[in-house]
Amino acid sequence: MNFTESSGLQTNVLVDAITNSPNPLVDPIQTLNGASSSLSSSSTPTPLSIESPSPAKNSGNAYYVSTNGSDDNPGTSDKPWKTVNYGVNKDIVKAGDTILVQPGTYTELITLGKSGNSESGYITLKANGNVTLRDPDPINGGFREGVIQSAGKGYWNIEGFRIENSSWAGISLRDANNMIIQNNHTYETGASGIIVLPETYYGGGEAEVTSKNIKVLNNTVERANWRWQGNGDDNGTQEALSIWGVDGFEVANNTLKEGKREGIDAKVGSRNGSIHDNTVSGQALVSGTPRGYNGGPAIYLDGNRADMFNIDVYNNVVFNNTADGIVIADEAPNQGDVSNIRVYNNVIYGNGIQGMNGGQGITVTSNVRNVEIVNNTIAKNVQAIVIDGTDYTGGYRSHDIMVRNNIFADSTYRNGSIEDVNNLTFDNNLFSDKFEKLYDGGSGLGNLKASNNTMVKSVEFASLDGNNFHLTSASKAINTGSPEIGKYAQFDKDGKQRNQGGGVDIGAYEY
Numbered sequence: 458m459n460f461t462e463s464s465g466l467q468t469n470v471l472v473d474a475i476t477n478s479p480n481p482l483v484d485p486i487q488t489l490n491g492a493s494s495s496l497s498s499s500s501t502p503t504p505l506s507i508e509s510p511s512p513a514k515n516s517g518n519a520y521y522v523s524t525n526g527s528d529d530n531p532g533t534s535d536k537p538w539k540t541v542n543y544g545v546n547k548d549i550v551k552a553g554d555t556i557l558v559q560p561g562t563y564t565e566l567i568t569l570g571k572s573g574n575s576e577s578g579y580i581t582l583k584a585n586g587n588v589t590l591r592d593p594d595p596i597n598g599g600f601r602e603g604v605i606q607s608a609g610k611g612y613w614n615i616e617g618f619r620i621e622n623s624s625w626a627g628i629s630l631r632d633a634n635n636m637i638i639q640n641n642h643t644y645e646t647g648a649s650g651i652i653v654l655p656e657t658y659y660g661g662g663e664a665e666v667t668s669k670n671i672k673v674l675n676n677t678v679e680r681a682n683w684r685w686q687g688n689g690d691d692n693g694t695q696e697a698l699s700i701w702g703v704d705g706f707e708v709a710n711n712t713l714k715e716g717k718r719e720g721i722d723a724k725v726g727s728r729n730g731s732i733h734d735n736t737v738s739g740q741a742l743v744s745g746t747p748r749g750y751n752g753g754p755a756i757y758l759d760g761n762r763a764d765m766f767n768i769d770v771y772n773n774v775v776f777n778n779t780a781d782g783i784v785i786a787d788e789a790p791n792q793g794d795v796s797n798i799r800v801y802n803n804v805i806y807g808n809g810i811q812g813m814n815g816g817q818g819i820t821v822t823s824n825v826r827n828v829e830i831v832n833n834t835i836a837k838n839v840q841a842i843v844i845d846g847t848d849y850t851g852g853y854r855s856h857d858i859m860v861r862n863n864i865f866a867d868s869t870y871r872n873g874s875i876e877d878v879n880n881l882t883f884d885n886n887l888f889s890d891k892f893e894k895l896y897d898g899g900s901g902l903g904n905l906k907a908s909n910n911t912m913v914k915s916v917e918f919a920s921l922d923g924n925n926f927h928l929t930s931a932s933k934a935i936n937t938g939s940p941e942i943g944k945y946a947q948f949d950k951d952g953k954q955r956n957q958g959g960g961v962d963i964g965a966y967e968y
């Protein structure tokens with residue numbers, strides 16, 4: 458297949474439109490209470506921290522589940538219950554209580570049948586040692602089924618499980634509020650490892666923004682979408698870690714590896730959130746296969762059928778993914794747009810396959826505005842950056858995009874491309890001389906302000922071959938960045954104060 462600059466994106470757009478269609482298979486979860494959803498329309502420029510009581514402070518009762526227990530028992534440590542699903546539905550379990558699951562393998566679907574609350578706290582469901590949860594039927598199970606699943610529930614802390622071999626998702630939370638999902642490991646899940654999604658899926662607009670205050674922390678999501686066989690397949694749909702229609706989210710310190718489709722995907726009106734300190738590699742494994750597709754970002758913001766705004770993407774390491782790195786797009790420009798996005802301190806390397814896909818480090822497409830791309834280090838991708846506001850998917854030409862203090866090193870096809878964008882500021886970036894131009898400038902550039910971009914023979918990383926992108930003393934990146942960066946970027950990826958040695962450095966790491 459011949460390389461074209463937009464091949465990855467175009468194909469990706471098509472495929473998501475197909476695979477986001479409703480699945481006609483049986484809905485495994487009874488529809489219970491609809492979630493309350495208080496939507497915030499405000500947009501603030503500071504990274505968001507979701508307030509929540511610490512589950513560790515739960516002062517409630519502890520109950521136990523063990524493989525050698527009985528559901529006729531009282532659920533004490535001496536007389537534990539046998540099934541997790543029994544425990545999470547038992548009347549005696551209240552807000553603030555903890556259910557400890559003793560070591561072993563449990564083969565059952567676990568449907569959360571109640572909620573905690575803000576006064577008494579979360580209900581904690583926790584692995585008390587090595588606990589594996591398995592789908593009792595890894596072949597059958599429709600759209601939205603998860604080995605742990607819920608509908609309209611909130612205030613749960615789900616912690617420490619290994620979940621594997623599922624027909625659809627590992628953890629699937631519908632219309633959820635105030636959930637913490639932490640320290641779990643999903644492995645070879647049919648569809649997503651972890652997904653939050655709306656009951657009104659595919660409805661469009663605010664109706665799809667039904668979840669709020671979701672934290673997904675320190676999980677490993679490995680081999681997600683493992684049943685995905687390519688276009689037209691209903692089994693392995695969605696993405697490895699999907700945040701769908703969520704107001705208020707934090708996705709942090711997760712490790713994603715070897716997924717067949719996209720990695721972390723905040724989509725359809727998700728807003729007021731952050732994606733940070735995650736490590737994402739080996740995603741989009743099907744890209745370029747005969748029935749696969751040639752896209753699939755490792756981290757994806759897709760506004761889709763509702764407004765998406767106020768999201769920070771920072772301190773992530775995104776490497777060796779088959780297709781793209783970080784993509785900001787809007788697959789459904791007729792409903793809502795994407796705005797107020799900050800992408801900073803990310804290290805993005807080795808993504809894409811030349812001749813097969815675009816392999817962009819960072820991409821912004823049409824119907825997107827007010828994006829700041831600051832102090833990222835982008836190396837050894839097919840191309841480093843593409844800003845393309847062409848309206849082939851509809852919507853307006855992208856505008857008010859800032860690309861500042863980034864390193865673009867050793868791309869394999871070209872540094873980047875920009876076209877059809879208004880009010881693009883492109884300054885104080887450093888790029889290696891493998892290609893003469895920093896970007897191929899296409900048509901449709903309104904009010905482009907490009908200045909102080911510097912070409913160097915070598916960035917002088919600690920080790921380009923060894924993927925250590927810290928700077929060494931000879932680097933021209935030192936003290937040549939612009940100090941005009943947001944408050945959010947005052948510290949580098951390592952937490953070091955910027956402006957060491959009298960000036961801000963270019964790239965993710967301050968020398």
Ligand SMILES: [Ca+2]
Pocket residue numbers: 592593594595596597598602623624625
């Ligand atoms: Ca199943």
Ligand SMILES: [Ca+2]
Pocket residue numbers: 760761762763764787788789790791792793794795
């Ligand atoms: Ca949209």
Ligand SMILES: [Ca+2]
Pocket residue numbers: 935936955956957958959960961962967968
């Ligand atoms: Ca400095």
